[in-house]
Amino acid sequence: MKNTPDLTTEISAVRAACDNARASNHRIALVPTMGALHQGHLSLVDEATKGGDFAVVTVFVNPTQFGPNEDYRRYPQTLENDMEKLQGRNVSMVFAPSAKAMYLPGAATTVGVADITDGLCGASRPGHFDGVTTVVAKLFNIVGPCRAIFGRKDYQQLRVIKRMVQDLNMPIEIVGMPIFREPDGLAMSSRNAYLDKTERVRALSLVAGLKAAHQLYQNGERQVGRLKNTVLESVTSSADTIDYVTAADANTLETLEDRTTVQDKLLIAIAAHIGSTRLIDNTVLGKDVLK
Ligand code: AMP
Numbered sequence: 170m171k172n173t174p175d176l177t178t179e180i181s182a183v184r185a186a187c188d189n190a191r192a193s194n195h196r197i198a199l200v201p202t203m204g205a206l207h208q209g210h211l212s213l214v215d216e217a218t219k220g221g222d223f224a225v226v227t228v229f230v231n232p233t234q235f236g237p238n239e240d241y242r243r244y245p246q247t248l249e250n251d252m253e254k255l256q257g258r259n260v261s262m263v264f265a266p267s268a269k270a271m272y273l274p275g276a277a278t279t280v281g282v283a284d285i286t287d288g289l290c291g292a293s294r295p296g297h298f299d300g301v302t303t304v305v306a307k308l309f310n311i312v313g314p315c316r317a318i319f320g321r322k323d324y325q326q327l328r329v330i331k332r333m334v335q336d337l338n339m340p341i342e343i344v345g346m347p348i349f350r351e352p353d354g355l356a357m358s359s360r361n362a363y364l365d366k367t368e369r370v371r372a373l374s375l376v377a378g379l380k381a382a383h384q385l386y387q388n389g390e391r392q393v394g395r396l397k398n399t400v401l402e403s404v405t406s407s408a409d410t411i412d413y414v415t416a417a418d419a420n421t422l423e424t425l426e427d428r429t430t431v432q433d434k435l436l437i438a439i440a441a442h443i444g445s446t447r448l449i450d451n452t453v454l455g456k457d458v459l460k
Contacts (some may be wrong), residue, residue, distance in 0.1 A: 174226070174260040176252060180311055183225065183264045187313050190223035190261070197223045199314035201305060204228040204265075205245040205359035206254045209349035213318040216346055218259040225312050226255060228265040233272070234300030240447075245362055264312070271307065280306040282329050282336070285422050289325045289438055290449070293412035301326055302333050309339060316342045320349070322356055324438060324451045328422055347457070348450070354380070354459075356450045363446040371407040372443045375450040378403030378414075379459055382437055386454045393435065394427025396454065400437050408441035419453045431455070
């Protein structure tokens with residue numbers, strides 16, 4: 170356990186450190202991030218370090234998960250700041266490789282998960298999940314964690330990673346952590362930094378819609394369409410464009426017809442643009458508590 174994490178950009182260095190940790194009987198916990206760390210990321214980090222595991226945080230803005238017209242080039246890169254935020258949190262190592270180190274010329278192998286990647290962000294961001302599963306599989310192979318911690322903010326990503334680990338017999342426990350929110354409810358995101366003042370206010374329509382759906386659900390509403398439409402109305406009132414507002418089975422991510430009745434846990438997931446910023450949020454009715 171350490172107060173100042175070691176920082177490395179080298180695959181060989183992180184491998185050697187993880188080999189050493191395993192040789193001294195430490196379990197390894199991994200938190201993959203794209204940096205610009207906020208409290209949401211830090212809640213994952215705190216989960217990773219609890220129990221004295223050798224915690225590795227990766228900071229890598231992965232080019233292969235961005236579409237050609239997305240924000241890869243302007244994604245915030247704040248490594249120095251990130252290191253400060255990790256100070257005193259018992260993180261053992263920060264791995265911040267370059268894209269060149271991660272993707273050698275001639276690389277021809279990708280990891281793809283079918284079906285569960287078809288809808289939601291898979292539909293609006295073609296190729297995104299292939300980029301995610303490929304880089305996460307690579308990080309798993311480099312670090313060799315027992316546990317990897319992900320946020321439910323990227324709900325589909327969490328389900329996709331769980332599917333990959335199960336299908337490929339990766340001996341890794343995938344832990345999903347609750348969405349960490351600003352005091353006014355906005356889901357924390359590195360992309361919130363793009364929002365100007367008025368956009369920041371408009372962005373609240375996402376969580377407002379989810380709260381309204383919770384209220385309806387608490388009052389006994391179980392029709393999928395009515396629960397979903399209350400979210401859609403709120404987001405439509407403030408967003409510039411909507412990629413989706415979808416009601417889906419929280420386990421399989423299969424889209425549910427409006428006229429059906431909630432059977433088990435219902436996921437309502439949103440992706441919408443406020444100005445030029447694409448924001449996502451979600452909730453699971455019957456599980457999450459949103460006040
Ligand atoms: P990112 O840096 O956006 O790729 O996120 C890295 C990890 O942090 C992912 O597992 C995200 O789901 C998680 N994460 C991002 N924002 C939040 C949040 N507000 N609450 C909880 N987890 C989050």
